[in-house]
Every structure is written in structure tokens, then in C-alpha cells.
């Protein structure tokens with residue numbers, strides 16, 4: 073029994089290790105990134121539903137796990153870079169004889185060469201760490217070491233972005249058709265206690281007929297108390313404590329009064345916000361329910377895409393149902409009372425309604441923070457590349473020394489640039505030595 | 519204003535053609551010299567500039583100034599940056615490609631790269647001329663001038679440099695196969711592709727982020743899987759894949775070039791996407 077448990081335990085550990093290795097692999101990352109790219113292309117041509125499918129989300133989740141484990145795994149290596157690694161390298165290390173190494177025999181004392189090397193490298197912005205061994209000097213130089221932390225910004229900001237998206241879509245809400253007619257006040261709901269009154273809506277057009285502005289003058293109430301009075305326009309949403317109202321669409325409304333036995337049973341500006349197609353004529357429609365009479369009234373506008381053969385301009389059609397039974401269609405003229413069953417309808421005036429999108433996203437700021445961090449991280453890694461150089465200055469005899477230099481063959485920093493940095497440093501050192509010497513010659517001896 | 523804009527556009531097309539001819543001549547003369555001189559191993563003679571070099575350089579600068587004139591006079595007329603239709607964007611894009619090609623040429627002395635970027639820019643300028651749209655008034659959603667101008671500016675930098683990366687990648691594949699003395703060394707080409715991504719990728723990211731920011735302000739949704747948005751995400755993912763294969767798997771050369779070509783196809787697809795799918799974007 074015990075043996076069996078041990079075995080299970082071992083198997084468990086083994087599979088955890090295997091999973092860890094799998095998710096810290098760059099190959100998996102590349103494969104996942106390409107799979108998401110391919111799925112996205114398919115999504116473009118088929119339907120956006122793909123992006124909420126279980127397999128798309130699953131691949132995305134795997135990539136997030138991949139990023140997380142990959143970055144945890146890299147921490148040890150990064151730490152080594154931050155410390156700077158070993159200073160003393162063997163002579164073989166410098167003997168690569170390619171573009172990453174340089175060896176110079178110099179007719180100067182080793183101390184003079186190491187002085188020149190130190191000052192040149194410092195001038196180039198390198199951090200230096202030295203070790204002496206008899207007359208030989210070992211130098212490890214590095215530059216921009218803290219900027220490698222930028223990779224954490226790029227990767228973790230992606231996880232942050234995804235988290236922000238999830239938080240926003242679970243804790244927040246989106247109302248994509250919040251409709252308010254002119255003069256009316258509507259409650260937003262979602263336990264916000266907010267209601268919005270539309271004072272007026274204006275749509276303006278350029279001379280050529282393209283729209284130039286959609287403007288809703290509104291008052292926002294919180295638990296019945298006026299809190300904001302402003303205009304909502306496209307690109308200028310109303311933001312109240314993180315709940316944002318966006319101008320989205322608009323349409324016709326009608327101020328209608330309904331009386332029954334001389335008592336008003338309905339009096340409001342009715343948004344005719346639904347449009348429907350009947351034999352190629354598009355009309356808008358809105359509904360009034362009169363419970364007292366079990367009446368349901370559908371109020372219909374003239375067609376907006378072509379001259380209407382049935383409903384004259386400036387009038388409305390009323391389709392009435394009582395208890396689900398159709399009573400017939402009537403035309404409703406402005407300020408001309410119309411009797412249907414036991415109620416009287418009056419069409420007082422034309423108006424408009426305005427449609428808003430309302431969005432509450434508690435993580436909205438986080439989205440933009442994550443995006444900024446990603447770009448900052450990219451800039452850190454790309455424009456402040458980490459580079460490392462090792463030098464060995466060997467004393468051969470008084471007045472003779474050998475300078476050995478090797479630059480890190482890094483993939484982030486392009487090798488062409490590494491070679492350039494190497495050559496620049498070596499020639500800088502040589503130049504400095506020459507200058508020092510000619511200066512000395514110029515100084516007259518005491 | 520209108521006439522200055524179209525005069526500048528027509529002149530810039532003429533001037534690109536002249537620049538292409540001049541730099542082709544300069545390029546051919548220099549390569550002949552190169553081949554000749556490598557036998558005599560005289561490096562000094564090779565680096566001297568011919569009159570054609572100088573003339574083509576000046577013509578390229580004139581072209582850039584002419585396109586700038588067209589863009590600026592258009593912007594003065596419309597009161598906003600070049601973001602309201604394909605004509606304006608093609609103009610800005612051609613400007614970005616020539617400028618990027620010229621800067622990379624100054625830095626890496628690669629005449630062939632400059633030539634091809636001039637040819638691509640010429641095609642775009644002709645496209646712009648054909649697509650010419652008189653200034654149209656901005657619909658409310660596009661009345662976000664600062665943000666959208668920054669959005670297009672990032673696109674110009676990103677697409678301009680990544681186009682150069684694409685050209686270098688294609689040249690890499692050719693050079694890898696034929697080892698032509700006419701084309702830059704493989705190492706130089708590879709370096710150019712990498713540098714183009716180092717500049718292009720952050721701006722590509724900025725482009726997408728600014729687009730999302732605009733969508734958030736205009737509609738309250740920063741991401742909606744709209745085809746154009748998704749296409750730009752695909753582009754971004756391809757370049758992310760390039761970074762990872764390069765940094766982690768050491769992919770250089772052929773395989774890296776193929777990825778960059780795929781990335782450029784994605785860019786072209788995103789750019790011309792509104793002819794393929796309909797979306798909210800006007801360009």
C-alpha cells in the first residue's frame with residue numbers, strides 16, 4: 073500500500089514537473105500565439121462568436137498561464153544579470169576569434185591600460201566590477217541592467233490587461249439601448265439609483281447631408297436628486313462616478329395622451345424606437361399598454377426610407393389589440409382626438425428620443441495602465457538594451473601588456489551593434505593611451 | 519488650397535519617378551564600380567559619391583517635401599490630420615515609407631532598399647491620386663482630432679518602418695539564394711529587418727492602443743472584435759511571434775524573413791481591409 077502511495081506521489085510530482093517545463097517553454101508560447109492568430113483570421117471571415125467560444129478562451133487562458141510560469145521561471149536568470157555574474161574569466165573565454173572578441177598587444181604598462189579601460193568604459197556608461205590577480209586585471213562591465221526588468225512589464229501587463237477585461241465584464245455592466253424620449257425621465261436600473269431626463273435632442277447636418285452633431289441635453293438624477301446637467305455628444309460621454317453614458321442612436325418619438333372616462337391613463341413622450349420592415353417600407357414603432365382596458369396600442373410612424381402610401385406625413389397609425397385580439401388600424405392626426413374602444417388618444421406633438429449606451433467598468437483605468445506598462449516595457453528592452461563586456465588586462469613585461477575583450481553575444485541586442493560597441497571601446501582605449509602618452513611628452517620634465 | 523494639394527501630389531508622383539530612375543542609375547553605376555574595384559581591393563573609390571547619388575538624394579528629399587506639402591495643405595483645408603478617408607491615409611503612408619526608406623538608406627547605405635521603397639510609395643501615390651476624395655465633413659464619431667491624428671501618426675511610423683523590414687526580408691530571401699553582389703550583405707539585411715521591428719512594433723502597439731482608446735471614448739467599448747481591430751491584432755501577434763522566435767529560438771535569416779513577410783501581408787490586409795469586409799473604420 074505504502075509503496076503504491078509513494079509511486080502515486082512520484083508520478084504526481086513528475087507530471088507537475090512536466091507541466092511546469094511545458095509551460096515555461098518558449099516553443100509553446102510561439103505555438104499558442106500563432107494558433108490565436110489563425111483563429112482570429114478565421115473569426116474575421118466567419119463570425120465574431122468565435123471569440124467567445126470555449127476553445128478560443130481556453131487557448132487564451134493557456135497563453136496566460138504560459139506567460140506567468142515563463143516569467144516566474146526566468147527570475148533566477150534575471151537576478152544573475154542584475155548582479156552581473158562572474159568577473160574573472162579564463163583566457164580561453166577570450167579566445168573565440170570572432171566578432172565578439174578582440175585581442176590587442178599594447179606597448180604600455182598593464183596599470184596604464186587598465187586605467188584607460190576603466191575611464192573609457194565608465195564614460196560609455198558601463199558599470200564596472202574589478203578583480204586583481206597579481207599584475208592582471210579582470211573587469212566585468214555591464215550597462216542598462218535594470219532595463220531587462222522591462223520584459224516583466226511587457227509580459228505581466230498582458231496578464232493585467234486580460235484580468236482587467238474579465239473584471240470589467242463580470243463586475244461591470246453594459247446597457248446597449250438605454251432609450252429616453254424628449255421630456256421623459258427613465259430609470260437606469262442595475263441598482264444604481266440613477267435616472268436620466270432628456271431635455272432635448274438635436275441632430276445637425278452639414279450642407280451635403282452628412283451628420284455633423286448629435287446632442288442630447290440631459291439631467292442626471294441620483295435617487296431623485298439632480299446631480300449633473302450637461303450635454304452628451306458622440307465622443308463626449310457623461311461620466312458619473314465611473315458610469316458613463318454614450319450618445320449612441322436616436323429616432324422619432326410622439327407626445328401622446330390617453331384618457332378614459334375623462335381621466336388621463338397615459339401621458340408621456342413615447343419613444344418609437346423599434347423599426348420594422350413591411351414590404352420594403354421601414355417604419356418605427358412604439359407601444360402603449362392600457363391595463364385598465366386590457367388595450368395594447370402599437371403606434372407606427374410613416375416610412376422613413378420611402379414616401380409612405382398608407383400613413384400620411386405628420387400622422388401616425390395606431391394598431392390596437394384588446395386582450396390579444398386585433399381591433400384594426402386607425403390614423404392619428406395631430407391634436408385630433410381619436411376614439412378606440414373605451415379610450416381617447418391625442419397626438420400632441422412630434423418629438424425625438426435619444427438612445428444611449430451605458431457602461432460601468434470598474435477596471436477601465438486598469439486597461440489603460442496595462443497598455444502603458446506594455447509600451448514602457450517595450451521601450452525599456454528595445455531602446456536600452458542590456459549589454460555585458462569582459463576584459464582581461466595581462467601584464468607581459470614592464471611597458472608591455474595584452475588587452476583581451478569579449479562582448480556578450482546577446483540576441484536582444486543585435487550582434488552588429490555588439491561588435492560596434494566592442495570596437496568602439498577598444499579603439500577608445502587605444503586612443504586614450506596614445507593621448508596620455510603624448511600629453512606626458514608635452515609636459516616638460518621638472 | 520485645393521489646387522496646391524493636387525499640384526503637389528502630381529509633382530510628387532513625377533518626382534518619385536525621377537528619383538527612382540536616378541537612384542537606379544546611381545545604384546547600377548556603383549555596383550559596376552564595386553565589382554570592378556573589389557578586384558583591385560580599393561575601398562576608398564567605392565565610398566565616393568557619384569553625381570547621380572547626390573541627385574537622387576536631393577530628388578528623394580524634394581519628393582518628401584512635396585508629399586508633406588500635399589498633406590499639410592489638405593490638413594489646413596480640412597482642419598484635421600489625414601485620417602478621414604483612404605486618399606488621405608495613402609498619402610500619409612507613402613510619406614512614411616519614403617522617409618523610412620531614406621533614413622535606413624542613410625544609415626545602412628542600401629540603395630536597393632531605397633529603390634524598392636520608392637516603387638512601393640509610387641504605387642501608393644498613384645492609388646491616392648485614383649482614390650482622390652474631396653475633403654468631406656467629419657461625422658460625429660470622427661470628431662476626435664487629436665487622438666485620431668496620433669493614431670494615424672503611429673500607423674505611419676509603424677507601417678513605414680515595417681514596410682522597410684518587409685523589403686529587407688524579401689531581399690534577404692533573394693540574396694540568400696543568389697548571393698548577388700548587387701544586393702546588401704545578408705548580415706546587413708538581417709540587421710535592418712530587426713531594427714525595423716524594434717521601431718515598428720512599439721508603434722504598432724501604440725497604434726492599436728490609441729484605436730482602442732478612441733473606441734472607448736466614442737462608444738464605451740475599447741475592444742469589440744470588429745474585423746479591422748482583429749486584423750490589427752493578427753498583425754501584432756505575428757510580430758510578437760517574430761520577437762519570440764528571434765530572442766528565444768535564435769531564428770534569424772530565412773525563417774525570420776518569412777514571418778516578416780507574413781506580418782506585412784497582415785498589414786496590407788488590415789490597410790485594404792475595408793474593401794474586403796465592412797467595419798466602422800473609414801480607412
Ligand code: HEM
Pocket residue numbers: 095096097098099101105135138139140142143146222223224226227230449450453454484758761762765766
Ligand atoms: C501575446 C503574448 C506575448 C507577447 C505580446 C509578448 C511580448 C514579448 C516581447 C515584445 C518580447 C521582446 C521584448 C521583451 O523582452 O520585452 C518578448 C520577449 C520574451 N518573451 Fe514574450 N510575449 C508574450 C508571451 C510570452 C510567453 C507566453 C512567454 C513564455 C514562454 C514569453 C517569454 C518571453 C521571453 C523569455 C522573452 C525574452 C526576453 C529576453 O530575453 O529579452 N512571452 N515577449
